[in-house]
Amino acid sequence: MSNKDFYKTLGVSKSASQDEIKAAFRKLAHQYHPDKPTGNEAKFKEINEAYQVVGDSEKRQKYDQFGSAAFDGSAGGGHGQGFGGFDFSGFQAGGFEDLGEMFGDMFGGRRSRATSRGSDIQVDIDLTFFESVFGVDKEVTLSKFNACDRCSGNGAEPGTKMNECSECKGKGVKIVQQRTILGTFQTKAMCGVCHGEGQTPNERCSTCRGDGITRGKKTLSVHVPVGVEDGNVLRVRGGGEAVRGGQNGDLFVRLHVRADKRFEREGSTIYSSLNIGFSQAALGASLNTEIIDGAWSVEIEPGTQSGSEIRVRGKGVPSGNGRGDHVFIVQVVTPTRLSKEQRKLVEELNLNS
Numbered sequence: 001m002s003n004k005d006f007y008k009t010l011g012v013s014k015s016a017s018q019d020e021i022k023a024a025f026r027k028l029a030h031q032y033h034p035d036k037p038t039g040n041e042a043k044f045k046e047i048n049e050a051y052q053v054v055g056d057s058e059k060r061q062k063y064d065q066f067g068s069a070a071f072d073g074s075a076g077g078g079h080g081q082g083f084g085g086f087d088f089s090g091f092q093a094g095g096f097e098d099l100g101e102m103f104g105d106m107f108g109g110r111r112s113r114a115t116s117r118g119s120d121i122q123v124d125i126d127l128t129f130f131e132s133v134f135g136v137d138k139e140v141t142l143s144k145f146n147a148c149d150r151c152s153g154n155g156a157e158p159g160t161k162m163n164e165c166s167e168c169k170g171k172g173v174k175i176v177q178q179r180t181i182l183g184t185f186q187t188k189a190m191c192g193v194c195h196g197e198g199q200t201p202n203e204r205c206s207t208c209r210g211d212g213i214t215r216g217k218k219t220l221s222v223h224v225p226v227g228v229e230d231g232n233v234l235r236v237r238g239g240g241e242a243v244r245g246g247q248n249g250d251l252f253v254r255l256h257v258r259a260d261k262r263f264e265r266e267g268s269t270i271y272s273s274l275n276i277g278f279s280q281a282a283l284g285a286s287l288n289t290e291i292i293d294g295a296w297s298v299e300i301e302p303g304t305q306s307g308s309e310i311r312v313r314g315k316g317v318p319s320g321n322g323r324g325d326h327v328f329i330v331q332v333v334t335p336t337r338l339s340k341e342q343r344k345l346v347e348e349l350n351l352n353s
C-alpha cells in the first residue's frame with residue numbers, strides 16, 4: 001500500500017497545530033468543492049480523506065506513527081471502532097460489521113492493548129459556597145488503572161537489560177496480512193509484544209509483571225479555580241484510566257456548590273439581606289454585618305426604604321477582571337408586638353402616609 005502524505009495534501013507542515021490544519025482544510029474544501037466553478041471532485045475527496053485523519057488529534061498520532069496504511073478502508077469517514085492502526089468504518093456501511101470484530105481479535109484478543117487512549121472518568125465533588133467563590137484544592141481518590149510506579153509504565157524491572165523485540169525486530173510495528181472475502185489486507189499495526197516500544201526487558205517488573213499498568217487507588221489533587229458555579233465541570237487532562245503504550249484518559253470533575261444561609265450569588269454579584277428596625281430606617285444607623293471576606297460595617301442613611309439596595313463595589317465574587325459587587329437588600333422589620341408604652345408613642349408620632 002502506498003503511503004500518502006496527508007500533510008502535503010493539506011499544504012501544511014508536520015508540526016502544524018490542529019487549528020492550522022482545520023483552517024487549511026476549510027480553505028481547500030471551499031476551493032475544490034464539486035459544486036463550485038473551481039471544483040474538483042477527486043481533489044476534494046483527497047483533502048477530505050487527509051483531514052479525516054490529521055484533523056483528528058488521536059488519528060493523527062497513529063498516522064504519524066504508522067503512516068496512511070493504518071487508515072486505508074476508512075476513507076469514507078464515519079465512526080467505526082479503531083484499534084491499533086485499524087479503522088473499519090468504511091466497511092461497516094457495506095454491512096460487514098463482523099470484520100471489525102475479526103480484526104480486533106488479531107492481537108491475542110486483547111483489544112484494550114491496541115487502543116491508544118485510556119477511558120475518561122467522571123466524578124462529582126461538593127464545594128461549600130466559600131470554596132466556590134475563592135477556589136480550593138481538593139483531593140480526589142480514584143480506583144483506576146495507573147502507570148506502574150516501579151517501572152514508570154514500561155514493564156521492565158528497574159536496571160534490567162533491554163533486548164530488541166523478537167516479534168517486530170525492534171520496529172515497534174508489524175505487517176499484518178489477513179485474507180478476507182474482500183481480498184488480502186496488508187497493514188501496519190502496533191506490535192502487541194513490545195507495545196510499540198521495539199524492546200522487551202530481560203526481567204519483567206516485579207510489581208506489574210510486565211503489564212506496565214496496575215489497578216489501584218490513586219489520589220489526585222484537583223485545583224478548583226476562583227468563581228466556579230454549581231454544575232461547572234473541570235477537566236483534568238491525563239487524570240483518567242492509564243493504558244499501556246498510549247495516553248491516559250481525562251478526569252472530568254462535576255462541581256456541586258452547597259447553598260449558604262447568608263449569601264446568594266448571581267454571576268459575580270453576591271446578595272445578602274439586611275434586616276433593620278423601624279427606628280434605624282427612619283433615623284439612620286451604623287450596623288455590623290458581614291460580607292464574604294468577614295465582618296463589615298454598613299451605614300444606613302436616614303429614611304431608608306424597605307427593599308432598597310446598598311451596593312459595596314469590589315466585594316463580590318473574584319473573576320478575570322477584579323471582583324464583582326456585594327449588594328445588601330434592606331428589609332425594614334415592622335414590629336409585631338408593642339408594649340403599651342411603645343404603642344402610645346407610635347400613635348403620637350402619627351406617621352401615616
Ligand SMILES: [Zn+2]
Nearest residue numbers: 148151205208
Ligand atoms: Zn511495573
Ligand SMILES: [Zn+2]
Nearest residue numbers: 165168191194
Ligand atoms: Zn515488538
